[in-house]
Amino acid sequence: MKKFLQTYPENCIACHACESSCSxxxxxxxxxxxxxxxxxxxxxxxxxxxxxxxGICVQACPTQALSINxxxxxxxxxxxxxxxxxxxxACPTGSMFISxxxxxxxxxxxxxxxxxxxxxxxxxxxxKEN
Amino acid sequence: xxxxxxxxxxRYELKPVDxxxxxxxxxxxxxxxxxxxxxxxxQMIDKFVGGKGxxxxxxxxxxxxxxxxxxxxxxxxxxxxxxxxxxxxxxSGKSIVTTISPLTGIPVxxxxxxxxxxYAKFSGWDAIEIQGKANEEVIVFIxxxxxxxxxxxxxxxxxxxxxxxxxxxxxxxxxxxAHQFVSVVxxxxxAEHVPISCLNFSxxxxxxxxxxxxxxxxxxxxxxxxxxxxxxxxxxxxGLKGDTNNPEDLETLQKTGLKLxxxxxxxxxxxxxxxxxxxxxxxxxxxDYDLLPIKNFxxxxxxxxxxxxxxxxxxxxxxxxxxxxxxxxxxxxxxxxDGFIPRTGPYKGQPVVVDGPExxxxxxxxxxxCIWDAKDVTELNFYCDTYGIDTISFGTSxxxxxxxxxxxxxxxxxxxxxxxSWGNADGVFELIHQMARGEGFGxxxxxxxxxxxxxxxREYGGDPALLQDMGMEAKxxxxxxxxxxxxxxxxxxxxxxxxxxxxxxxxxxxxxMVNNHIPTFEDKAEALHYFxxxxxxxxxxxxxxxxxxxxEPANNAETDEPAxxxxxxxxxxxxxxxxxxxxxxxxxxxxxxxxxxxFQKVFCMRMxxxxxxxxxxxxxxxxxxxxxxxxxxxxRYDGLLxxxxxxxxxxxxTAEKMALLRAYREDQYQQLIDAVYKRKGWTPEGVPTLExxxxxxxxxxxxxxxxxxxx
Numbered sequence: 127m128k129k130f131l132q133t134y135p136e137n138c139i140a141c142h143a144c145e146s147s148c149s150x151x152x153x154x155x156x157x158x159x160x161x162x163x164x165x166x167x168x169x170x171x172x173x174x175x176x177x178x179x180x181g182i183c184v185q186a187c188p189t190q191a192l193s194i195n196x197x198x199x200x201x202x203x204x205x206x207x208x209x210x211x212x213x214x215x216a217c218p219t220g221s222m223f224i225s226x227x228x229x230x231x232x233x234x235x236x237x238x239x240x241x242x243x244x245x246x247x248x249x250x251x252x253x254k255e256n
Numbered sequence: 257x258x259x260x261x262x263x264x265x266x267r268y269e270l271k272p273v274d275x276x277x278x279x280x281x282x283x284x285x286x287x288x289x290x291x292x293x294x295x296x297x298x299q300m301i302d303k304f305v306g307g308k309g310x311x312x313x314x315x316x317x318x319x320x321x322x323x324x325x326x327x328x329x330x331x332x333x334x335x336x337x338x339x340x341x342x343x344x345x346x347x348s349g350k351s352i353v354t355t356i357s358p359l360t361g362i363p364v365x366x367x368x369x370x371x372x373x374x375y376a377k378f379s380g381w382d383a384i385e386i387q388g389k390a391n392e393e394v395i396v397f398i399x400x401x402x403x404x405x406x407x408x409x410x411x412x413x414x415x416x417x418x419x420x421x422x423x424x425x426x427x428x429x430x431x432x433x434a435h436q437f438v439s440v441v442x443x444x445x446x447a448e449h450v451p452i453s454c455l456n457f458s459x460x461x462x463x464x465x466x467x468x469x470x471x472x473x474x475x476x477x478x479x480x481x482x483x484x485x486x487x488x489x490x491x492x493x494x495g496l497k498g499d500t501n502n503p504e505d506l507e508t509l510q511k512t513g514l515k516l517x518x519x520x521x522x523x524x525x526x527x528x529x530x531x532x533x534x535x536x537x538x539x540x541x542x543x544d545y546d547l548l549p550i551k552n553f554x555x556x557x558x559x560x561x562x563x564x565x566x567x568x569x570x571x572x573x574x575x576x577x578x579x580x581x582x583x584x585x586x587x588x589x590x591x592x593x594d595g596f597i598p599r600t601g602p603y604k605g606q607p608v609v610v611d612g613p614e615x616x617x618x619x620x621x622x623x624x625x626c627i628w629d630a631k632d633v634t635e636l637n638f639y640c641d642t643y644g645i646d647t648i649s650f651g652t653s654x655x656x657x658x659x660x661x662x663x664x665x666x667x668x669x670x671x672x673x674x675x676x677s678w679g680n681a682d683g684v685f686e687l688i689h690q691m692a693r694g695e696g697f698g699x700x701x702x703x704x705x706x707x708x709x710x711x712x713x714r715e716y717g718g719d720p721a722l723l724q725d726m727g728m729e730a731k732x733x734x735x736x737x738x739x740x741x742x743x744x745x746x747x748x749x750x751x752x753x754x755x756x757x758x759x760x761x762x763x764x765x766x767x768x769m770v771n772n773h774i775p776t777f778e779d780k781a782e783a784l785h786y787f788x789x790x791x792x793x794x795x796x797x798x799x800x801x802x803x804x805x806x807x808e809p810a811n812n813a814e815t816d817e818p819a820x821x822x823x824x825x826x827x828x829x830x831x832x833x834x835x836x837x838x839x840x841x842x843x844x845x846x847x848x849x850x851x852x853x854x855f856q857k858v859f860c861m862r863m864x865x866x867x868x869x870x871x872x873x874x875x876x877x878x879x880x881x882x883x884x885x886x887x888x889x890x891x892r893y894d895g896l897l898x899x900x901x902x903x904x905x906x907x908x909x910t911a912e913k914m915a916l917l918r919a920y921r922e923d924q925y926q927q928l929i930d931a932v933y934k935r936k937g938w939t940p941e942g943v944p945t946l947e948x949x950x951x952x953x954x955x956x957x958x959x960x961x962x963x964x965x966x967x
Binding site: 185186187188189190207208209210211212214215216224226227229230 | 343344436462463496497498499506507510513514517518520521576577578580583584586
């Protein structure tokens with residue numbers, strides 16, 4: 127099974143509420159640079175970037191800090207992470223995020239908190255069989 | 257932990273690394289059981305930077321002018337460098353080992369991966385200096401979590417590295433899920449008997465659940481280690497994080513590392529395929545360019561080399577693993593063969609994990625011996641590693657013995673029944689097992705090419721001139737596995753290398769022979785100045801050379817000096833400043849190296865070598881020694897006689913043409929040396945001038961005192 131945050135850019139109104147709720151939850155600050163979902167309006171079209179739990183980063187991690195849990199979600203064990211960022215480069219969707227002053231990257235863990243803040247039904251937690 | 261006798265213990269204060277430095281080194285005398293911390297002076301940092309620079313400085317003061325490799329005062333120094341251990345930039349986990357070599361009698365330096373260096377550094381030490389000879393087998397254990405260094409007895413363990421490293425990791429780790437925090441330096445039974453030996457630096461492979469081994473390969477470090485009765489060095493450090501090296505500017509370091517990660521992600525699969533096959537990708541390239549050493553460097557190309565090309569090794573190497581020898585190396589070149597089952601020797605039939613083979617091993621243990629089976633090369637690689645034998649010197653030494661066997665200089669009566677015909681892998685296996693057992697003709701081959709030349713001339717009537725021409729060694733060290741015959745610049749690159757003919761100072765064959773980018777003596781001299789200095793810098797910092805030019809930016813070919821990979825040079829300048837906080841530019845980078853390089857040069861002179869009379873290649877490295885060699889490239893050589901010497905080859909015998917070519921090439925080599933010495937700031941005898949030493953800031957009194965003996 128794979129649980130992930132499905133994005134619907136055609137519904138997104140770029141209010142950035144998801145970014146606020148995410149960063150507030152995990153970093154206790156309202157900062158889009160610390161969100162695990164990123165909304166971009168560059169170039170006119172709205173783009174939504176978050177982890178699709180493909181697992182390529184798991185293969186790239188030299189310390190096995192990244193692993194896939196029973197729900198099919200890629201989890202990062204910060205205790206094992208040595209901050210090399212090989213996962214950041216390996217991620218095909220650019221959804222492993224870093225921020226100044228942090229040594230450990232961060233990513234969406236499909237917790238679904240952001241979906242509660244979205245007024246436009248642009249994000250949903252989805253579960254799929256592999 | 258096993259019941260071991262504690263011979264000595266030293267406790268020290270744990271402190272965070274400060275901008276890449278601990279500012280102290282560890283001294284361990286295994287003979288007197290003395291352990292102490294030595295401060296790192298500002299002069300050490302300013303003049304010697306770290307890594308190999310610190311090693312040489314410590315060793316200079318530890319040995320005497322007449323110290324031999326097996327004297328108690330000989331040292332094994334292992335330095336780490338200020339950039340060593342950062343997890344952001346690929347290739348940042350190198351240790352640099354130096355000792356007075358049993359093969360050359362002068363300092364040898366080896367750049368080696370594995371986790372020992374970074375863990376020892378983060379345990380609190382910028383370098384480790386080991387002296388003395390233990391009365392019994394010992395282990396030196398550095399506990400970087402608790403701040404203690406112990407000398408412990410080690411009477412029982414198997415010496416061979418693939419067994420010993422794993423046993424000790426399991427013994428010294430706090431728990432079964434903490435094996436990755438322990439690293440071991442060890443050698444093997446071969447190193448107890450033959451000087452062509454090496455050290456193995458381990459890293460625990462969490463996925464495979466085995467100890468992987470990287471080699472400090474050249475110059476006989478393993479034999480010095482075992483002669484000191486050291487069974488292993490063990491380090492434990494559990495605190496690694498992304499900022500443990502405590503850089504001045506973490507963000508720039510991370511940004512620069514991520515840029516290279518992305519470059520590797522995008523480019524490796526279309527450039528060097530390091531992630532798939534490591535340096536083995538070079539086998540088919542060298543064969544295509546007539547540069548793959550075959551039959552003791554006689555020939556450079558053979559159809560049969562397909563059997564040991566990278567696609568054959570790709571079938572053996574497990575794919576899609578983060579095979580870096582230090583964390584954060586996304587180039588991931590250290591491939592492994594899982595579940596390999598040796599067909600010979602004491603581990604016959606037992607599944608093992610084999611590191612490599614890398615290009616040098618494929619050249620040395622494959623093509624140069626006409627062994628064209630990838631599994632036989634893999635097995636030789638396994639036994640070389642676990643016995644603590646250098647695959648390069650082993651390959652070149654066996655190739656020399658096999659050529660002597662072909663010519664009848666030695667025969668099966670002399671070899672004790674071993675058939676050393678080209679391609680007979682069984683004979684080569686017997687040699688390596690004999691080296692480990694300390695018996696038979698393997699003990700002769702294991703002395704290396706220089707000793708074999710003496711023995712074969714003295715005992716078996718071999719022609720000393722022929723043996724000299726075909727014996728691929730200089731300064732006592734065996735050549736590594738590239739053909740330099742058709743590249744004058746590479747002849748210099750090999751023969752001028754301070755420790756002996758290793759390609760890690762300069763690899764100029766494509767620039768010179770293929771692309772003709774350095775046509776004049778002055779061009780070649782400039783390359784033989786710049787590249788050895790640039791590559792020396794990796795050894796000062798604790799870095800690997802491979803991420804410099806085994807991956808290139810997409811636009812590298814459009815730059816002014818693509819051979820230098822300017823963007824990557826800029827990366828190095830940036831990460832040096834980001835870590836140390838000290839300004840640097842590409843010119844001062846070279847100057848840092850120049851100081852240490854000239855110090856090493858003077859150190860070699862102090863130990864009895866290091867002058868022009870020592871920079872002498874065997875003719876096999878310069879041109880064709882035998883008629884069949886000439887005839888194999890007759891078109892090329894006849895053409896050169898015409899175009900370069902103005903001699904019409906028509907009507908001349910092969911012997912006459914060979915003599916003419918030889919005179920020309922040997923003269924060219926001497927002219928090259930003149931140009932290179934001048935560029936390097938040395939006299940025509942190869943002695944650094946006082947003016948040059950002053951200019952580069954290496955005019956220390958002890959250095960000048962040695963130099964003045966030779967001026």
